[in-house]
């Protein structure tokens with residue numbers, strides 16, 4: 288049974304807590320996925336080591352069931368309660384995003400939350416950092432095969448000011464060598480629509496978004512990802528009816544006009560030395 292304190296820790300809205308309390312999912316599937324999660328906590332599972340259930344709400348029930356396990360893991364590593372809570376509170380945020388996107392209770396991004404529940408990603412101030420090895424299929428300039436790097440992720444939680452970003456990187460420089468001394472980290476990577484060259488060239492150069500993106504040196508080839516720009520700007524996956532979306536901000540107008548002009552938004556890749 289998840290307690291009121293735990294729901295608060297996980298950042299659930301009242302609506303999502305009420306629906307979570309009524310969760311009625313396949314118990315066997317929950318038990319199995321919870322066992323999988325427990326088995327891989329702290330092992331930096333590779334793709335394929337963990338099979339997320341088809342039903343996102345089975346994942347949600349398993350996350351709730353294994354909250355004590357991931358909290359214990361954090362404590363054993365000497366991770367502060369503040370960082371542990373901030374990291375796991377992404378669950379509440381993702382439920383809220385899912386509700387805003389689809390208009391109902393759900394956890395569309397349940398695969399994303401498995402990363403938090405295996406102890407691989409940490410929220411340090413404004414940014415989240417995912418500790419992983421450079422994949423052979425997508426080498427990062429200046430890093431060796433299998434080298435550990437931190438992938439940067441940007442939750443939707445207010446402005447991305449340069450001061451907050453500096454503070455997050457400062458925290459990361461202190462956190463990773465202390466908590467994961469065996470995984471030496473010298474480089475941060477980013478794969479995101481936020482560094483689509485078109486966005487960097489067409490938003491004001493002094494905006495938070497462009498100043499953030501310019502920190503990273505591009506590498507590799509961008510890949511088409513029209514859905515990302517629409518999803519992260521409007522919290523929708525509907526690419527067919529663009530007239531429904533607001534055009535109040537420069538970003539909203541830029542995202543829509545590019546598509547209307549036949550363009551395609553992309554996910555681009557960048558790195559920076561810590």
Ligand SMILES: CC(C)(COP(=O)(O)OP(=O)(O)OC[C@H]1O[C@@H](n2cnc3c(N)ncnc32)[C@H](O)[C@@H]1OP(=O)(O)O)[C@@H](O)C(=O)NCCC(=O)NCCS
Nearest residue numbers: 441442443445446447479480494495496519520536537538
């Ligand atoms: C990344 C993010 C935090 C940037 O926010 P920010 O610091 O407020 O951005 P900026 O100040 O540089 O904004 C530049 C312009 O874009 C607008 N803008 C930025 N993010 C916006 C959003 N999500 N929706 C609508 N407009 C947005 C701003 O209002 C501003 O336009 P204006 O001058 O007409 O007001 C924000 O876009 C966000 O939360 N995105 C979702 C998360 C995400 O994309 N993560 C990366 C996943 S790979």
